[in-house]
Amino acid sequence: MSEWTNDELMTVNAARALSTARTCFVGIGLPSAAANLARRTVRPDLVLIYESGALGAKPTRLPLSIGDGELAETADAVVSVPEMFNYWLQAGRIDVGFLGAAQLDRYANINTTVIDRGPGRPEGRLPGAGGAPEIAANCREVLMVLRHSTRGFVDRLDFVTSVGHGAGPGDRERLGLRGRGPTAVITDLGILRPDPDTAELVLTDLHPGVTVEQVRAATGWPLKTAATIGTTAPPTGAELDALRALKAAEAQTSI
Helix, strand or coil: CCCCCHHHHHHHHHHHCCCCCCEEEECCCHHHHHHHHHHHCCCCCCEEEECCCEEEECCCCCCCCCCCHHHHHHCCEECCHHHHHHHHHCCCCCCEEEECCCEECCCCCEECCEECCCCCCCCEECCCCCCHHHHHHHCCEEEEECCCCCCCECCCCCCCCECCCCCCCCHHHHHCCCCCCEEEEECCCEEEEECCCCCCEEEEEECCCCCHHHHHHCCCCCCEEEEEEEECCCCCHHHHHHHHHHHHHHHHHHC
């Protein structure tokens, strides 16, 4: 039996992806867990920025939402939402945007709006866009974290909420989007990155014990692989202890 869960493996690797970042615009859920873990491990001086206006938040537990009072109480400053977007985000002042998704396609475009549930059934409503379109458009780069399945990794999105690489090379520039777009997608099976020539996501790293066939079976399009596929390092004891402490504090708050 493994010493860690698939979700822990995913979150640890997502946190490691922030090792060189200075500022991070954080989404709630898996991205928030990874970003807060990064502050406790690979990047203690990481500045966490939340959509509600919290700059330099240092929560002692995982926030329940962007409106969690813990973010404001531990922040270096709290600004208005218009200032957050107009001055900090849209001006290109934030290094990394960290997002999740309900659906993701081969060009790392995101759906968090609606799911087509088939003929005669109403659409499945999702949380919606929030700040994700602006984050995807304006952060210097975007990291993504989500669990790997054919429900999430689809050949065609039911709705395009946030643009990753559009339909391929040159689309971001054509649309006037400021940042580089998604540079890595970290899942519970491995890591995908955009091909430098086609912008299509390719498998570059596997987590320990995972095979290429497993990843392809969980992907809704014919997934390509890098010429050389790496293997991610197992979580360290310190990483697991820090992550589990965050989760324990979150569970205590929810009681």
